[in-house]
Amino acid sequence: MSDIQILAINPGSTSTKFAVYFGSECKLKKTLRHSIEELSLYENVIDQFEFRKGLIIDSLVEEGFDVDKIKYIIGRGGLTYSLKSGVYLVNNRMIEHARSGIYGQHASNLGPLIADYIALQIPGARAYVADPVVVDELEEIARFSGHPALERRSIFHALNQKATARIHARKIGRKYEKLNLIVAHLGGGISVGAHRKGRVVDVNNALDGEGPFSPERSGTLPAGQLIDLCFSKKYGRDEVRRMVLGEGGYVAYLGTNDAMEVEKRAQDGDELAVKVQDALGYQVAKAIGEMAVVLDGYVDAVILTGGLAYSEYLTKYITAKVEFIAAVHVYPGEDELEALAMNALRVASGEVEPLRYPN
Numbered sequence: 001m002s003d004i005q006i007l008a009i010n011p012g013s014t015s016t017k018f019a020v021y022f023g024s025e026c027k028l029k030k031t032l033r034h035s036i037e038e039l040s041l042y043e044n045v046i047d048q049f050e051f052r053k054g055l056i057i058d059s060l061v062e063e064g065f066d067v068d069k070i071k072y073i074i075g076r077g078g079l080t081y082s083l084k085s086g087v088y089l090v091n092n093r094m095i096e097h098a099r100s101g102i103y104g105q106h107a108s109n110l111g112p113l114i115a116d117y118i119a120l121q122i123p124g125a126r127a128y129v130a131d132p133v134v135v136d137e138l139e140e141i142a143r144f145s146g147h148p149a150l151e152r153r154s155i156f157h158a159l160n161q162k163a164t165a166r167i168h169a170r171k172i173g174r175k176y177e178k179l180n181l182i183v184a185h186l187g188g189g190i191s192v193g194a195h196r197k198g199r200v201v202d203v204n205n206a207l208d209g210e211g212p213f214s215p216e217r218s219g220t221l222p223a224g225q226l227i228d229l230c231f232s233k234k235y236g237r238d239e240v241r242r243m244v245l246g247e248g249g250y251v252a253y254l255g256t257n258d259a260m261e262v263e264k265r266a267q268d269g270d271e272l273a274v275k276v277q278d279a280l281g282y283q284v285a286k287a288i289g290e291m292a293v294v295l296d297g298y299v300d301a302v303i304l305t306g307g308l309a310y311s312e313y314l315t316k317y318i319t320a321k322v323e324f325i326a327a328v329h330v331y332p333g334e335d336e337l338e339a340l341a342m343n344a345l346r347v348a349s350g351e352v353e354p355l356r357y358p359n
Contacts, residue, residue: 003022003023004022004023004071004072004345004348004349005020005021005022005069005070005071005072006020006021006022006070006072006073006074006341006344006345006348007019007020007060007070007072007073007074007115007118008020008021008074008075008337008338008340008341008344009056009073009074009075009076009111009114009115009118009340010075010076010111010336010337010340011052011075011076011107011108011110011111011114012107012108012187012188013106013107013187013188013189013216013246014033014034014035014039014188014215014216014257015031015032015033015034015188016031016032016034016052016055016056017029017030017031017032017336017337018030018056018059018337019337019338019341020060020065020070021341021344021345023345024341024342024345026338026341027065028060028063028065029337030059032052032055032059036251036256036257044101044105045105045106045107045109045110046099046101046105046109046110046113048107048110049110049113049114049117052110052114053110053113053114053117053118056114056118057118067118067121067122068122068123070118070122070125071122071124071125071126072125072126072128072344072345072347072348073115073116073118073119073122073125073126073127073128074087074115074127074128074129074130074340074341074343074344075090075110075111075112075113075114075115075127075128075129075340076108076111076129076132076133076159076336076340077108077111077112077129077130077131077132077133077134077159078098078106078108078109078110078111078112078129078132078133078134079097079098079101079102079103079104079105079106079108079109079133079134079155079207080094080097080098080102080103080112080132080134080357081097081102081103081134081357081358082134082135082136082153082154083132083134083135083136083355083357084135084136084137084355085131085135085137085158085162086130086131086352086354086355087128087129087130087343087344087346087347087352087354087355088128088129088130088132088354088355088356088357089126089127089128089354089355089356089357090112090115090116090119090126090127090128090129090357091356091357093357093358093359094112094129094357095112095113095116098110098111098112098113099113103134103153103155104155104207104208106133106207106245108132108133111129111132112127112129115127115128115129128343128344128347128354130159130339130340130343130344131158131159131162131163131339131343132158132159133155133156133157133158133159133207134154134155134158135154135156135158135162135200136153136154137154137199137200137201138152138154138200138201138202138203139201139202142201142202142294152205152210153205153208154200154203154205155205155206155207155208156185156191156193156200156203156204156205156206157185157187157189157191157206157306157334158200159336159339159340160185160305160306160334160335160336160339161183161185161191161193161195161200161203161305162176162195162200162339163334163335163336163338163339164183164185164303164305164331164334164335165179165181165183165195165303167331167335168181168301168303168329168331174300176195176198177197177198178197179195179197179198179300179301180194180195180196180197180295180298180299180300181194181195181299181300181301181302181303182194182195182288182291182292182295182299182301182302182303182325182326183195183303183305184284184287184288184302184303184304184305184306184318185206185305185306185334186214186284186304186305186306186307186308186309186314187214187215187306187307187308187334188214188215188216188217188257188307189206189207189214189216189217190204190206190211190212190213190214190217190219190280190284190287190306190308191203191204191206191211192204192211192212192284192287192288192290192291193291194291194294194295196294196295201294202291202294204219204220204287207245208244208245209221209244209245211283211287212280212283212284212286212287213248213249213279213280213283214248214249214250214280215249215250215251215257215258215259215262215308216245216246216247216248216249216250216251216257217244217245217246217248217249218243218244218245218248218249218252219248219249219283221244226240249280250262250276250280253272253276254272254273254276259307259308259311260311262276262277263277263311263313263314266313277313277314278317280314281314281317281318281321282317282321284318285317285318285321285322288302288318288322288325289322289325292322292325292326297325299325299326300326301326301327301328301329302322302323302325302326302327302328302329303328303329303330303331304318304319304328304329304330304331304332305330305331305332305333305334306332306333306334307332307333307334309330309331309332309333310332310333315328315330315332
């Protein structure tokens with residue numbers, strides 16, 4: 001299988017990550033980080049396509065890879081139609097929906113666009129996505145919001161949540177499909193999901209203003225105050241949208257989306273940084289408690305993952321509040337690139353057939 005060459009691409013809100021695999025062996029893995037100032041040059045996330053695509057191609061050439069030998073290009077899936085878990089061939093309809101932002105704009109929308117562009121430059125290459133952010137396994141009762149005009153939607157870090165849950169299951173010698181888990185992905189966005197026997201039956205909409213705030217997202221806001229703000233004539237629609245996505249959380253309170261900087265400021269005695277960092281941990285812990293209720297209290301483990309899980313202070317803060325629910329396991333960082341590559345390898349080996357994105 002080492003003759004199968006795979007390029008995995010994961011555009012995040014503040015970074016572009018990619019990796020080259022020969023079979024199951026990783027030959028290159030890179031994380032290109034983007035500052036608020038760098039990204040502010042672009043009006044919306046889709047405008048970043050040329051910039052991010054160019055960075056990946058330039059890096060591959062600099063590292064000496066023969067790009068023409070890479071036949072499987074797999075990207076993180078974006079805000080398209082709600083889909084069941086699996087691997088999907090990128091088609092024109094998916095590209096159209098990702099580009100137009102049919103269900104919203106997010107860096108993950110660049111995943112199929114970049115994968116498709118690179119695949120079109122290589123004879124015989126195909127582009128795929130796997131476990132996109134719109135994976136939807138919600139139970140019917142979880143869709144009720146409180147008003148029929150506003151049904152809850154499943155938008156979360158499906159790829160990393162499921163990959164990390166499976167890693168934990170293998171580690172303890174159990175099957176993912178036999179476990180009840182609460183998985184909290186702590187990154188530029190934060191999602192906390194209730195995994196019941198292999199299905200994410202409830203999860204906060206990590207993109208659109210639900211759940212804990214994060215380094216750059218507001219999370220749940222007081223609805224009445226938000227309504228008043230929207231009609232105050234002080235802010236336009238796009239400005240309010242940015243308050244929720246991109247300029248909320250740490251950015252709004254502290255002027256940075258860099259969690260390491262916030263932690264250092266807190267350690268150096270910045271009282272506001274201490275309070276905001278603790279408030280993020282507090283809200284994550286509350287969300288974990290909610291998901292314990294979803295699982296009727298039968299929880300095999302609580303899992304903390306994502307970039308913020310590298311913070312020993314934050315994970316200890318959360319653990320102290322939720323360890324009465326179940327044992328807490330920390331898997332810092334994300335395994336999304338490997339998860340993408342392994343999904344591509346399953347397609348290449350014939351283990352699974354890629355699914356078709358619906359028209």
